[in-house]
Amino acid sequence: MxxxxxxxxxxxxxxxxxxTRQGGVSVGEFGSLNLGDHVHDNLxxxxxxxxxxxxxxxxxPYYLRQVHGTQVVNLDLLNTTSVPEADAAFLTQQGRAAVVLTADCMPILFCHxxxxxxxxxxAGWRGLAKGVIGNTIKAMGVSANDLMVWIGPTIGQQYFEVGEEVRxxxxxxxxxxxxxxxxSHAPHKWFADLVLLAKQQxxxxxxxxxxxxxxxxxxYADLFYSHRRDQGKTGRMGFYIWLDAESESVV
Structure with a gap:
């Protein structure tokens, strides 16, 4: 893997x-480890x-139906058949993993x-603008100062041209x-830095x-999917986080 x-x-x-996009069975533009079931790949x-x-x-893993919103799900309360409409999730129990899928948008992992x-x-631009980061921290119910965050592969500023409404x-x-x-050289266009926007928030x-x-x-077309680079015909990477059942007391 x-x-x-x-x-x-x-x-x-x-x-x-x-x-990454490597290590699976999908073919063509979805080659090969596509995890998205909504992109017209072979299910x-x-x-x-x-x-x-x-x-x-x-x-x-507990997958979400992502809609570029700010809804946060408590996975401790979710049953195995539910696929909630949400763009963030948290958990405190072992045996399950929180996951988001991306192909340009920003995956953000949080831990205490x-x-x-x-x-x-x-976190794409819509989720960032609406407050998905703040909602996630609020749902976790802990002090932000005690959190650690990791930002995964995201579309770079030089490739992410947007309109005035985004700015x-x-x-x-x-x-x-x-x-x-x-x-941008184009009228009323800008290149947006999603990572900097997230770090500011x-x-x-x-x-x-x-x-x-x-x-x-x-x-990196050989490693990662990109919705914009591949004009919408592409797969999704997965970003997972969970608690280890073998590691017990806090020191």
Whole structure:
């Protein structure tokens, strides 16, 4: 199973797994480890890919129906057949993994430095503008200062051209957000830095331990899917976080 390194100094009981596009059975533009069941891939291939991941991580993944919103799900209360409409999830129990799927949008993993609680969020520009990061931290019910965050592969600023409405959605609420936008050669167009926008929000909320965010998925076509690069005909990577049943007391 080909995975991407989640490089952060999380507590030993926090476990993570991040897929690339390699190591599955999907073919064509979905080759080969597509985990998205909504992108017109062969659903049998998707099921086999998800099964491979589950067998590898040895916990049950709980997938979401992502809608670029701010809804956060408590996975401790979710039954195994539910697929809620949400873009973030948290848990405190063992045996299940929180997961989001991406192909340009930002995957964000959260963990507490001392308490056994973890979360994951799917943050494209709409989710960021609406407050998915703040909602996730609020749902976790812990101090933001005690959280650690890792930002996974996300579309880089040089490839993410947006309109005035996207810039306005951020700048009208946070003046410093203008630093995350560079004017394009096209009229009324901007290149947006999603990672910087997320870091600004995290810092404002009180999160001081932020890792990752250096990798542009658009750049590495052999490793990562990209919705924009591949004009919508592409798969999805998965970003998983869970609590290790073998690691017990906090020291």
């Amino acid at each position: 080909n995975e991407w390194n989640v490089n952060w100094p999380a507590p030993r009981w926090v476990k993570t797994f991040a897929t 049998q291939h998707v099921a086999l890919n998800r099964q491979r991941v589950e067998q590898y991580i040895q916990v049950t 430095k001392k308490e056994k609680i973890v979360a994951v969020a799917h 306005d959605a951020f700048v009208m609420h946070r003046q410093e957000a203008h630093k995350a936008f560079i004017s 995290l810092s404002e909320l009180g999160v001081n331990h932020i890792y990752g965010g250096e990798i542009c998925n658009y750049t």
